[in-house]
Amino acid sequence: MHDRKGLPPAAWLVLGAMAAILAIAVNLGPTAAGLGWEAAFTAPDPADQTAVLFYYSQLPRLAISLVAGAALGLAGALLQQVLRNPLASPTTVGIEAGAQLALAVALAFFPVLLGWSRDVVTLSGGLAAMLCVFSIAWRFGFSPLVVMLAGLMIGLYANACVTILALTHDHYLEGLFIWGAGSLVQQDWRPVLALVPRILACSVLVLLLMRPLELLQLDEAAKGLGVRIALVRTAGLGLAAALTAFVASTVGVIGFLGLAAPAMARLLGARRFHQRLVLAPVTGALLLTLTDQLLQLAETWTGVFVPTGAVTAVLGAPLLLVLVRRLPAAASSLAANSVAPLHRARSPAKLLGGIIVLTGAVAVFSVLLGRNTEGALVFVPLPDLELLLPWRLPRTLVAISGGIMLAIAGVFLQRLTANPIASPEVLGISSGAAFGVLAALFIAEAPGFAFQAFCATAGALAVFVVLMTLERRSGGSGERLLYSGVAVGALLTAVLAAIIATGDPRARLLLQWMTGSTYLSDWRTAWTLSAIAALALCAAPLFTRSLTLLTLGDVSARATGVNVRLVRLSMLVFTCTLTAVATLAIGPLSFVGLMAPHLARRAGLVGTLPQILGAATLGALVMTIADYFGRIAWFPWQLPAGIVATLIGGPVLVIFLLKRQGKAA
CATH class of the missing domain: 1.10.3470.10 (ABC transporter involved in vitamin B12 uptake, BtuC)
Known part of the structure; x- marks a missing residue:
């Protein structure tokens, strides 16, 4: 079923695919036309710099955006099915933050581990962070909002640890913030060739578990059908963590894509789990590819480099706001009277x-x-x-x-x-103040304390106005105000991370502050x-x-x-x-x-x-x-x-x- 006044779901998917193909054609078409499309299948002459760039950088980047997007879409669909939580994703359950912290620790203290297996390092960190989130959320009945809040809190703590390590071991961790922002820049085909078999292996295991995973929604009735619920849930969570860790170890953190792809799959009509298993990876691949190709075009026109993962986080945070506000009140209950x-x-x-x-x-x-x-x-x-x-x-x-x-x-x-x-x-008010300080740094050459205080207050009050507007639409609910603040804070934090990742000296001052x-x-x-x-x-x-x-x-x-x-x-x-x-x-x-x-x-x-x-x-x-x-x-x-x-x-x-x-x- 779909709205008769709008386009059918399949039409939206076709339009998305056409937009991605158009962006690829605009970005790669002139180079490919000059070289001939056969250049995509043959190693270039080392003396031809254009051909080398096309074959060893642009094509691998296109391939890895497709593979990474599909993997994160599949991971998000798995997490949402296992946890029965539309807000579950590698970002909101802390997997990506844990992977980043584990990589930072390995770079600073145990670099030999990276030579042994970078995937194991990121997977261990992701699993550890996810376990921390679940240890908090299970006492609240795995309420969707509790999972999200716990994940964001663990993410904040992990980011604080990474910042400490970056300050004390800056000579080892100079590129960590670029990696943490999710850069898809490639220099050869080796990352793609290493990532594809891992993602394929995980995908096959997911297909083997598809029937038991689909029966999980029956709760206790699934036991009567012979489903070992605990084992199936553990396997599903492990596969989701593995998919995320493999992508993170290769290209870094691609924020909120694992949330956006399954959500869009639902909007496109994928109501059942086996449908989302197909549509979420396709949607994730198209979203990441379209975003990355448009960013390459923008970089060509402006000369400013912005990591792709930072932009997906900026685009995904408003989606988090929409999903939060669509949750039923019972799913979002975390009232103080529930506490002893x-x-x-x-x-x-x-x-x-x-x-x-x-x-x-x-x-x-x-x-x-x-x-x-x-x-x-x-x-x-x-x-x-x-x-x-x-x-x-x-x-x-x-x-x-x-x-x-x-x-x-x-x-x-x-x-x-x-x-x-x-x-x-x-609630996002601190992030609003930080955004105001960023504005002060860009407006004035050497802003004083009074001007920074004014801009910080203006940023905090701007967030307040947005929250009050959203609260009014939800009937004055205090809980809805909190959840809207979480989403707005995530959006502002993502924007700040994207600006810092550009390397602007003023943004580096913001990082220090x-x-x-x-x-x-x-x-x-x-x-x-x-x-x-x-x-x-x-x-x-x-x-x-x-x-x-x-x-x-x-x-x-x-x-x-x-x-x-x-x-x-x-x-x-x-x-x-x-x-x-x-x-x-x-x-x-x-x-x-x-x-x-x-x-x-x-x-x-x-x-x-x-x-x-x-x-x-x-x-x-x-x-x-x-x-x-x-x-x-x-x-x-x-x-x-x-x-x-x-x-x-x-x-x-x-x-x-x-x-x-x-x-x-």
């Missing part, structure tokens, strides 16, 4: 006082204890304190201020959306951010009553006289502003806004105001520790505080979520 209640502190004031004292002690300790010129940890002698204070205290104040602002923003977002996974990082370093902080920046953080602490209690009532539901809040839309609007503007300023200070790659509210609740600060104050103090504590370890761990080099906070907070947050959901179960 925690104990309430008997004396919140005493507990808060203790946390504040601990944070102050750690801050003083971080200023006084550091490394000397020989690398030894020593306390600063009092005569030298005045000399070192301008170098250590401003960055500590910046870290504290950024942690306070992100933590307050995290509490507001989690309570507004009634969702324990909401945060500035997940995105790591969240505080080592360039001065007194002016420190006092400015401290003042903003202090104002945020004073303003947050003004929202306490409304925030508590909104947590009980919009109906209850309206019954007490709260203007729900106006209050939610003012809170989100407040949150966006705090996020923008904090992101400017410590970068967008921090888990503080996600982790600090959970730490406060875990400590027993359950009430709205105690949680706000406790999260702010704990956020400051986490960022102070992160900044200190970033200063001393790789001396004399500096590790960015935002990245270190991610490395510290990621595992802690996952453990807390698993424990809490385990109690709820």
Whole structure:
């Protein structure tokens, strides 16, 4: 069945194939016509540079785009069938991020493994990341949105690890970001000849499993038909991971293609699994080939190189937004009331006082204890304190201020959306601020702090406007707001990655800032951010009553006289502003806004105001520790505080979520 007013599904597929063929003809036609089509089947004369380029670069690139696109389309169809999740793909379940991290670790520490088998390295990383995602998602019943959120969170953590390795081993990992963006550039036929038999072998195994995989949708009834469900699921997931790893080890990360191809196959009329097994690889091959050929034409006209994988990620993120918003409400439930209640502190004031004292002690300790010129940890002698204070205290104040602002923003977002996974990082507001900083770098030759802050705030508010528009269309659902934010954040992150991959010097400055370093902080920046953080602490209690009532539901809040839309609007503007300023200070790659509210609740600060104050103090504590370890761990080099906070907070947050959901179960 199809819409009578539109084209039939087969017509759309034919149009897509014709568009791909047209792009190939425009891109390769002039060269092939000049050489003769027989040049595609015979080795060229080494003296003929045009023929060499055509035979050893352009043709292998065309071939590998077809093979890689088909493989990722097949992998996406497998994952969606096994997990019964329309959002499942190599990107959203973390396989690609895990493969990139494994390759970075091997390049930095175990290069001999790459000589032994690059495929095994990427496959091991992909499987490890996928297992981490599933270990989180299975406690939530493998809800589609939980799988996606867990995958993106694991991806963020893996990217943070890769960034740390890139900063500390830049001489080994110079080309990793190009590889991570998915470059299809080829220099001979060897990658194609190595990839094709691997993909064919996996495809044959998939065909052998097609019948059992199709029966999985019968659930328990499949057991009565003799299907060993656990074994079939494991085999399907393993084959999907293998297909993805083989492609990633050859050409890098091709973002979101494994999500787009099966989705388009469904739109083209492939309702049953065996139909998607055929149509998803065909669609994936056409999508990747068309994108790559158009990029080659654009590079010819503009001279700007952009990796193909970065562009597929930019195109795939809006599709993620569409798919998320089409999910039924039951499939997307991750409400806070599904989490077991925690104990309430008997004396919140005493507990808060203790946390504040601990944070102050750690801050003083971080200023006084550091490394000397020989690398030894020593306390600063009092005569030298005045000399070192301008170098250590401003960055500590910046870290504290950024942690306070992100933590307050995290509490507001989690309570507004009634969702324990909401945060500035997940909701895409941090990515919007990062995009604003990128605009500042391109608009002004040497943008100052004030102009960067203005652009960052504008970017965060722009994301906020988009989210509010989408929320209004979905009837004011807090959960839908969260999921829309995830998709918008993925889109902006993909755009940033594509711009960084172009090699523009201004984009390289953005990469340095995105790591969240505080080592360039001065007194002016420190006092400015401290003042903003202090104002945020004073303003947050003004929202306490409304925030508590909104947590009980919009109906209850309206019954007490709260203007729900106006209050939610003012809170989100407040949150966006705090996020923008904090992101400017410590970068967008921090888990503080996600982790600090959970730490406060875990400590027993359950009430709205105690949680706000406790999260702010704990956020400051986490960022102070992160900044200190970033200063001393790789001396004399500096590790960015935002990245270190991610490395510290990621595992802690996952453990807390698993424990809490385990109690709820």
